[in-house]
Amino acid sequence: MSKNIVLKKGLDIPVSGAAELRLSKTVQSDIVAVRPTDFRGFTPRLLVAEGDRVLCGSPVMADKQQSDILLCAPVSGCVKQIVRGEKRKLLAVLIEADERVEYQAGAPADLGAMDADAVKAALLRSGLWPFLIQRPYGIVADPAIKPRAIFVSAFNTAPLAASPEFTLGDRLADIQAGVDALAKLTEGGVHLSLNGDNYAGTPFHKLENAVLHCFKGRHPAGNVGVQISHICPIRKDSAVWTVPLLGLAAIGRYFRTGRLDLRRKVAVCGPAAIEPAYVEALPGTPMRALGAFFGGMTDEIRVVSGNLLSGSNEGTEGYLGFFDDQVTVLREGREKELFGWMRPLRYKLFSADRSYFSWLTPWRKYELDTNLHGGPRAFVMSDAYYGRVLPMDIYPLYLVKACLAGDIEKMERFGIYEVLPEDLALCEYVDPSKNDIQDIIQKGIDLMLKEMA
Amino acid sequence: MNKIFEKGGKLAFLHSTVDAFETFLRVPDTVTRKGAHLRDAIDLKRIMIIAVISAVPAALFGMWNVGYQHGLAIGDGRLQILANFWYGFLKVLPLYVVSYGVGLAIEFASSQIRNEEVNEGYLMSGFLIPLIVPVDVPLWMLALAVAFAVIFGKEVFGGTGMNIWNPALLARVFLFFSYPTRMSGSEGWISLKAGEQLVDGFTGATPLALEGSAQYGTGFWDLFIGLVPGSVGETSVIAILLGAFILLWTGIASWKVMLSSVLGALFVGLLGDLAGISAVPCWEQLLMGGFAFGTVFMATDPVTSAQTEPGKWIYGFLIGALCIVVRLFNPGYAEGMMLAILLMNTAAPLIDHCVVSAHVSRRNHKILAA
Numbered sequence: 001m002s003k004n005i006v007l008k009k010g011l012d013i014p015v016s017g018a019a020e021l022r023l024s025k026t027v028q029s030d031i032v033a034v035r036p037t038d039f040r041g042f043t044p045r046l047l048v049a050e051g052d053r054v055l056c057g058s059p060v061m062a063d064k065q066q067s068d069i070l071l072c073a074p075v076s077g078c079v080k081q082i083v084r085g086e087k088r089k090l091l092a093v094l095i096e097a098d099e100r101v102e103y104q105a106g107a108p109a110d111l112g113a114m115d116a117d118a119v120k121a122a123l124l125r126s127g128l129w130p131f132l133i134q135r136p137y138g139i140v141a142d143p144a145i146k147p148r149a150i151f152v153s154a155f156n157t158a159p160l161a162a163s164p165e166f167t168l169g170d171r172l173a174d175i176q177a178g179v180d181a182l183a184k185l186t187e188g189g190v191h192l193s194l195n196g197d198n199y200a201g202t203p204f205h206k207l208e209n210a211v212l213h214c215f216k217g218r219h220p221a222g223n224v225g226v227q228i229s230h231i232c233p234i235r236k237d238s239a240v241w242t243v244p245l246l247g248l249a250a251i252g253r254y255f256r257t258g259r260l261d262l263r264r265k266v267a268v269c270g271p272a273a274i275e276p277a278y279v280e281a282l283p284g285t286p287m288r289a290l291g292a293f294f295g296g297m298t299d300e301i302r303v304v305s306g307n308l309l310s311g312s313n314e315g316t317e318g319y320l321g322f323f324d325d326q327v328t329v330l331r332e333g334r335e336k337e338l339f340g341w342m343r344p345l346r347y348k349l350f351s352a353d354r355s356y357f358s359w360l361t362p363w364r365k366y367e368l369d370t371n372l373h374g375g376p377r378a379f380v381m382s383d384a385y386y387g388r389v390l391p392m393d394i395y396p397l398y399l400v401k402a403c404l405a406g407d408i409e410k411m412e413r414f415g416i417y418e419v420l421p422e423d424l425a426l427c428e429y430v431d432p433s434k435n436d437i438q439d440i441i442q443k444g445i446d447l448m449l450k451e452m453a
Numbered sequence: 454m455n456k457i458f459e460k461g462g463k464l465a466f467l468h469s470t471v472d473a474f475e476t477f478l479r480v481p482d483t484v485t486r487k488g489a490h491l492r493d494a495i496d497l498k499r500i501m502i503i504a505v506i507s508a509v510p511a512a513l514f515g516m517w518n519v520g521y522q523h524g525l526a527i528g529d530g531r532l533q534i535l536a537n538f539w540y541g542f543l544k545v546l547p548l549y550v551v552s553y554g555v556g557l558a559i560e561f562a563s564s565q566i567r568n569e570e571v572n573e574g575y576l577m578s579g580f581l582i583p584l585i586v587p588v589d590v591p592l593w594m595l596a597l598a599v600a601f602a603v604i605f606g607k608e609v610f611g612g613t614g615m616n617i618w619n620p621a622l623l624a625r626v627f628l629f630f631s632y633p634t635r636m637s638g639s640e641g642w643i644s645l646k647a648g649e650q651l652v653d654g655f656t657g658a659t660p661l662a663l664e665g666s667a668q669y670g671t672g673f674w675d676l677f678i679g680l681v682p683g684s685v686g687e688t689s690v691i692a693i694l695l696g697a698f699i700l701l702w703t704g705i706a707s708w709k710v711m712l713s714s715v716l717g718a719l720f721v722g723l724l725g726d727l728a729g730i731s732a733v734p735c736w737e738q739l740l741m742g743g744f745a746f747g748t749v750f751m752a753t754d755p756v757t758s759a760q761t762e763p764g765k766w767i768y769g770f771l772i773g774a775l776c777i778v779v780r781l782f783n784p785g786y787a788e789g790m791m792l793a794i795l796l797m798n799t800a801a802p803l804i805d806h807c808v809v810s811a812h813v814s815r816r817n818h819k820i821l822a823a
Contacts, residue, residue: 013491159491233820302490309489330491332484340480341498349494355503355703356494370484374496375476375570378614381500382707382760393816395761398809413813421488428489432497433614438488 004196005230007217007391011352011426013159015308016365017276017329019267021166024277032075033083033092033284034060038322039130041139041449042069044090052079057104057260059127060093069140072127074262074282076102092284092319106258111177116146116184123181126254130322131247134239135225136417137445147241149188149232152179154204154245155195155215157222158307162267162325166278168249169203175245177252179210182243193227204245217391219309225423229392234418246325266320268293270308270328271367272301283322287314294329302370304328309425310438333371340373349373352389352430377433389426394418396427400437403444408451411444420445469564473571501573503703505580507696508750512584514692515685516541519588522682526643541588545685548583551592555599556582563608574613574620574756575603581621581750584686585743585791586628587635587642594632598624618798619757622791629791642682676740687746690739697749706753709762710769714748715739717773725781738777747790748773757798761808768804772797 036044043064048054054073063069075097083092109122120143123129132141132150141147154164168175183190189211192204196216199205205212213231215221224242234240243251246264253261262282269276273293281289287303294301294316304311305321308328312321320327340346350358350366358364383397390396394415402410421438428437457464458471475481477498485492520537556579564571582599602624607616629636675681679689686692700706722735731738739745752758752772759768772793779789786792 235820304490308491334482334484336482337480341496346494351494353495355499368491370490372483372485372492373480373494375481377497377572378612380497380614380756382755384762395809425489429491430493432495432500434492436487
């Protein structure tokens with residue numbers, strides 16, 4: 001175990017509706033979507049046509065530039081529909097699932113005997129490669145490079161996040177195999193960050209062949225980007241890879257069984273969720289299949305795949321994201337609040353700012369909704385107002401303004417390589433000027449990608 | 454909102470104005486579209502109203518003091534709380550009407566031109582402007598000053614959040630340089646009705662202009678409570694400290710700026726004391742003139758102050774130091790606070806640039822070493 005890193009900055013938003021630690025059911029949906037839009041820097045080329053039969057693990061689409069990066073079907077079945085959006089952009093491939101999953105032929109691999117190239121080839125073939133995210137920019141990892149190191153966060157501090165001890169605690173052997181496989185791809189080692197407050201309580205400290213780190217602190221201490229900036233900051237010229245813990249488990253299982261198994265325990269939570277609990281589901285499961293958790297009033301609620309801060313708004317007709325093990329249900333706040341900002345208390349709302357009084361009742365949980373609580377304005381508060389929720393060695397407001405200005409040189413200087421939008425999600429949350437900071441950062445990253453290509 | 458105010462409607466040119474009043478009364482029903490699905494309950498309206506509330510004690514005391522000083526000037530030195538307050542209230546109210554009327558009209562119009570929502574920034578500036586001018590300032594002068602400050606201090610840069618100088622101070626500096634006779638000397642600070650005579654030996658000059666002389670009302674308690682002539686809101690250190698307490702408690706103003714400004718003033722004041730060029734002890738400088746008001750309400754403006762935390766220390770320290778330097782060495786201006794803050798407003802981006810550059814190069818070293 002390496003040293004304990006304590007992060008003082010950050011914020012835990014006390015929102016109600018945490019999922020109860022029990023598995024309520026396994027969601028068996030007749031439709032499963034494979035979506036290229038879950039991945040940054042992935043331009044899809046279709047490999048199937050409507051009516052084709054696919055097995056679990058057979059490729060559905062490949063990347064246009066790197067044709068060996070594949071997205072594979074997580075179920076066996078028949079390609080029912082290819083969904084396209086504007087300009088015929090490929091949005092999803094819908095697969096009608098069989099009742100019994102048929103796997104593509106595969107056999108357990110002998111990890112000890114495999115070298116880096118063999119591991120790479122196996123990962124690419126399996127469709128699990130896109131779990132590897134490359135920083136800077138947060139794109140699908142480039143198989144041609146050797147990353148400086150690979151980072152995994154073994155805890156999640158986002159609001160209402162799924163507990164990795166509950167979802168993956170019983171898959172230690174899979175995760176260990178995943179670590180062993182990925183360790184062959186880099187000389188910098190696999191770095192695994194644990195929650196310093198729960199070191200003994202988590203099974204993950206037993207993992208071998210990984211460099212363990214401990215982090216203590218509020219959100220975003222569990223974000224892998226924040227952890228990297230404290231372990232070894234990202235350089236422009238040497239990329240690092242990250243992989244979510246559930247991806248590590250899926251990779252390990254693939255090497256142990258030879259099968260693509262993307263099933264995961266998903267926390268269905270949020271202030272508007274009915275009896276929040278865990279379900280077992282596949283990525284690409286339609287939200288409709290979770291209907292029991294949000295009842296009938298579909299107009300009034302928002303269904304988010306991922307957490308409240310940086311998840312994607314899927315609506316009741318959307319699908320579970322590839323990386324997500326959390327679905328958050330909350331109410332749309334479409335009420336006009338009379339004299340809202342003038343009321344001294346606003347008892348039902350939480351604010352991190354001391355001009356309200358919710359900091360006096362730290363034990364309370366709030367039923368928050370999606371209301372913006374204000375209108376968009378220019379930035380008024382100074383950098384420290386945002387910096388107090390960002391435990392990284394950067395000036396967030398300077399970075400955001402550089403992104404707004406599209407000034408590449410300044411974006412570089414202020415640390416664009418180190419961040420992804422999710423790392424600045426809390427800055428967006430606390431912003432009294434109500435700017436879409438994550439969107440601004442994403443546009444900045446897109447610009448960097450375009451200019452650096 | 455009624456359709457005729459929407460784009461294409463007959464009264465679309467009032468859109469920003471109507472929207473401002475509507476969102477003033479009711480928090481809009483907008484929901485988040487991108488990014489974080491939740492947002493904090495805080496918004497700029499809340500921040501501005503807290504800032505305004507923090508200045509209310511100074512304003513109320515200032516109104517009473519206007520009446521009290523008027524009484525002294527005509528030879529009636531009784532502490533009549535209500536009568537003095539009422540006199541001052543009637544004197545200060547027109548200042549507020551002009552300040553908010555002119556300022557908000559320009560603000561609404563320019564928001565409409567830019568097709569934006571009205572920013573709340575002027576709520577605070579408009580509240581401060583009457584507090585930093587002499588009570589007897591002619592209203593047309595005030596209107597001109599406000600118009601200058603809002604148009605050239607703020608709107609030309611793109612509105613609140615983009616401005617370089619504190620708009621309220623710009624209004625004052627406009628008056629100060631355009632109508633200097635109104636803004637210094639011994640008239641102007643005391644409100645008199647037509648036909649009223651000053652009592653013999655009375656001077657309405659502020660304690661700063663009289664530094665060290667044995668004029669009445671320059672004892673510690675008079676200065677601390679604020680029973681001296683001066684701009685409307687600046688005299689009472691107690692009332693200002695109350696405001697400072699609210700600002701620091703809510704975290705809206707930076708304690709670093711306030712503390713370092715006090716330290717800067719004490720430092721130069723002490724040097725002055727030691728060198729024998731200062732007629733008053735250094736701590737008394739803190740009580741006089743606009744120092745306290747400027748430190749608490751003006752220097753801490755988040756838009757025009759330094760943005761970085763180390764920058765705030767430098768910025769605040771230099772404001773305090775410069776203010777006392779002007780007081781000690783410049784016989785032309787009795788008060789240096791206004792100019793010190795405006796000068797440091799100008800220098801704040803430079804301070805930030807240095808701080809950020811140093812930070813970036815330190816970070817680059819760290820990244821390369823890692």
